[in-house]
Amino acid sequence: MLSELDQIEQKGLQALETIQDEASLEGWRVAHLGRAAPLMLVFDQLGKLSKEERPVIGRRANEVKRALEAAYSNRSNALRQSALQRSLQSERLDVTLPGRGLPIGRLHPATISMHEVVRSFADMGFQVYRSSEAETDEYNFGLLNMPPHHPARDMYDTFYTSMPNVSLRPHTSPGQIHVMRQYAPEPIRAILPGICYRYEQISARHETQFNQIEVLAVGKNITLGDLKGTLSDLARRLFGQNMHTRFRASYFPFTEPSAEFDFECLICGGKGCAVCAWTGWLEIGGCGMVHPIVLQNGGYNPAIFTGFAAGLGTERIMMDKHRIEDIRYFWANDMRFLEQF
Numbered sequence: 001m002l003s004e005l006d007q008i009e010q011k012g013l014q015a016l017e018t019i020q021d022e023a024s025l026e027g028w029r030v031a032h033l034g035r036a037a038p039l040m041l042v043f044d045q046l047g048k049l050s051k052e053e054r055p056v057i058g059r060r061a062n063e064v065k066r067a068l069e070a071a072y073s074n075r076s077n078a079l080r081q082s083a084l085q086r087s088l089q090s091e092r093l094d095v096t097l098p099g100r101g102l103p104i105g106r107l108h109p110a111t112i113s114m115h116e117v118v119r120s121f122a123d124m125g126f127q128v129y130r131s132s133e134a135e136t137d138e139y140n141f142g143l144l145n146m147p148p149h150h151p152a153r154d155m156y157d158t159f160y161t162s163m164p165n166v167s168l169r170p171h172t173s174p175g176q177i178h179v180m181r182q183y184a185p186e187p188i189r190a191i192l193p194g195i196c197y198r199y200e201q202i203s204a205r206h207e208t209q210f211n212q213i214e215v216l217a218v219g220k221n222i223t224l225g226d227l228k229g230t231l232s233d234l235a236r237r238l239f240g241q242n243m244h245t246r247f248r249a250s251y252f253p254f255t256e257p258s259a260e261f262d263f264e265c266l267i268c269g270g271k272g273c274a275v276c277a278w279t280g281w282l283e284i285g286g287c288g289m290v291h292p293i294v295l296q297n298g299g300y301n302p303a304i305f306t307g308f309a310a311g312l313g314t315e316r317i318m319m320d321k322h323r324i325e326d327i328r329y330f331w332a333n334d335m336r337f338l339e340q341f
């Protein structure tokens, strides 16, 4: 029986040497140390042995069992180590590589320009008044001295909505009526920023949507000089003391007299280019003294009150400031353009 135990030990250890993975290791454990293993049968037979044989065989059987258990645990450790080595090799991770940067959002150039203009007006004591982008025909045109037959409506062709009589505002001027009706007869010094919409032939200077800032001042003794001073001061605040501006007589139904005002074209330095239509000047907006009928529609007595109004294109200002040659860049969503601001 002792030689049988020697064989059991030898076979077990030999078999263990060929084991290369966890599954066959478990199979080995069941075969050599499990309940039905030859070694366990030896233990079962101890009771049947003589008094003299029992301690000798028992001791040897225990030795074999400990030897097999020790070899099993060594093999198991070795297998786990080599598995770890393999995974370290195959899933190599370089912790010194710098991480991927998250893109950080920023303001759209049109918004940046809007903020700059709003800040300049705020410094001059103007308050921001918010107004709606969809307006009724009455607010878009009628109350601004443009009755349905008025030919000036042609200049403000815009987009209709599915609601009858409601269209997207072609200018921020309908807000004039809202702000006047809210504050009359108090004096007003307000700006109304926002997006406007036109059915335009898109070109380097014209887009179907653009930001505008409406400027409105209503009070006693307000003159054309105040209008000119305010807009010229705006140009100096935005572009510095040497910035040139000019006013050209024009016509709008809701102002009388009316003018268009230009900033010097910084894209060509006044020499003339495609953006300024070879004039050396960039048209920034229209302006004028609020028409008496509009004042009246807003709730002010034109015999006592006067006022001035202007509408500025903030993208045009941004174009002048950064020498941007085409207004279409603003809404084309090209990151190569947007990331420069």
Ligand SMILES: [Zn+2]
Binding pocket: 265, 266, 267, 268, 269, 270, 271, 272, 273, 274, 275, 276, 277, 278, 279, 280, 281
């Ligand atoms: Zn130019």
